[in-house]
Amino acid sequence: MTTGKKVARRKLSLLELASELDNVSKACRIMGYSRQQFYEIRRNYQTFGAEGLVDRLPGPREPHPNRVDEATEDRILAYSLEFPTHGPVRVAQQLVLQGVQVSSGGVRGVWSRNGMLTRHERLLRLERHVRDTGIALNDDQVRTLERFSPEFRERHIETRCSGDLVAVDTFFVGTLKGVGKIYLQSAIDCHSRYAFGRLYTSKLPVTAVHMLNESVLPFFEEHDTPVVTVLSDNGREFCGRPDRHPYELFLQLENIEHRTTRVRRPQSNGFVERLHRTLLDEHFRIQGRKNWYESLDEMQADLDAYLRHYNHERAHQGRNMSGRTPYQAFLDSRPEGQPKEDNEGHYAA
Structure with a gap:
C-alpha cells in the first residue's frame, strides 16, 4: 500500500471515529489531528468523495484565465528594461498608447513572475542586461543607475601621485x-x-x-x-x-x-x-x-x-x-x- 493510500485511510478512520464518539475534539486527540484539519478533511470528503482524502502533490498548475499573453508580457519586460523606474500604472498607460491593452494589475503580475516587483530589482535587471549584452545606455538610465547604485554613489577621485590633481x-x-x-x-x-x-x-x-x-x-x-x-x-x-x-x-x-x-x-x-x-x-x-x-x-x-x-x-x-x-x-x-x-x-x- 502506498503512503498516499495509508494517509487517506487514516483520514477516513478519523471521520468514522468522530461519528462513533459523536465528539470531534476527542477523536482529534486520539488520532493526532487538529479541529481545523478535521473540518478541512470532512469538507474535502463531502465535496470530492474518497479522492478528496488523498493528498495532492504540488505540481504545475493551469495558468489563470486572466493572465496576459506572451506577446504582451514581452512588451512589458522590454518597456521595464528601458524605463525601470516607471510604476505599473504608468507602464500600463504608456503601453495602451502603443496599442497594447493591459492593466496595472497585469503589469504587476508580470513583474511578480519575473522577480522585478521593486524598483531596485528592476534596476538590477538593467545592470545585468548591460553587463551581458554591452548595450549603450541613454542619459536617463545612466542618471538613474548613478543615483541608486552603491558602486556609483561610493566613487572616489583617483590620482596617481602628488601634483596630479x-x-x-x-x-x-x-x-x-x-x-x-x-x-x-x-x-x-x-x-x-x-x-x-x-x-x-x-x-x-x-x-x-x-x-x-x-x-x-x-x-x-x-x-x-x-x-x-x-x-x-x-x-x-x-x-x-x-x-x-x-x-x-x-x-x-x-x-x-x-x-x-x-x-x-x-x-x-x-x-x-x-x-x-x-x-x-x-x-x-x-x-x-x-x-x-x-x-x-x-x-x-x-x-x-x-x-x-x-x-x-x-x-x-x-x-x-x-x-x-x-x-x-x-x-x-x-x-x-x-x-x-x-x-x-x-x-x-
Whole structure:
C-alpha cells in the first residue's frame, strides 16, 4: 500500500471515529489531528468523495484565465528594461498608447513572475542586461543607475601621485568689523591632502591667480613636482573666456590643465569641501572666540600657523592616508624619478 493510500485511510478512520464518539475534539486527540484539519478533511470528503482524502502533490498548475499573453508580457519586460523606474500604472498607460491593452494589475503580475516587483530589482535587471549584452545606455538610465547604485554613489577621485590633481575653491569666512567680507582662497593636493589657504577681501580672478602664484606653485616647484591639473567649480573667479579670463590665461602659461565640476554638484570637488569643514571646526570657529581680529594680516598669521600644523603635525584620517601627515604623504607619493627628502630635510640622490 502506498503512503498516499495509508494517509487517506487514516483520514477516513478519523471521520468514522468522530461519528462513533459523536465528539470531534476527542477523536482529534486520539488520532493526532487538529479541529481545523478535521473540518478541512470532512469538507474535502463531502465535496470530492474518497479522492478528496488523498493528498495532492504540488505540481504545475493551469495558468489563470486572466493572465496576459506572451506577446504582451514581452512588451512589458522590454518597456521595464528601458524605463525601470516607471510604476505599473504608468507602464500600463504608456503601453495602451502603443496599442497594447493591459492593466496595472497585469503589469504587476508580470513583474511578480519575473522577480522585478521593486524598483531596485528592476534596476538590477538593467545592470545585468548591460553587463551581458554591452548595450549603450541613454542619459536617463545612466542618471538613474548613478543615483541608486552603491558602486556609483561610493566613487572616489583617483590620482596617481602628488601634483596630479589640485582642487581649488573660494570659501566665504565671514565679515570682519572695519574690514568687510573675508574670503578664503583654498587649494589642496588631492593625492597627499597638502593644503594651502589665503584670505582676501574679495573673490576675483586676480585673487585666485595670486593664490596659485604665491603659495601653491612655489611649493611644488621647490619640491620639483609639477602640477598637472587644477579642479575648480564654475565660479567667475575661475572660469571665463580662455583668451581673456586672467585665471584661464595663467593656467595656459603654466601649462596646467583646467577641469571644472558639474554645475550645482559640490560633491565632485569633495576634497576641498571637506577641507573647508575641517578649517571651520578646528580653526575659524575656535580662533574667532579666542581672538579679536582687527586686520586681515592677523587672521592670515593664525591661519598660516594652523596650516603648518595641519600639513606637518596632524595625522590625517582620510582615505589611503593611514595616519600620515599630508607632508609625509606628499613626499611618499611624488612622481617617479624625483628625489625624496629624508628626515633631516635633505634630498637623497
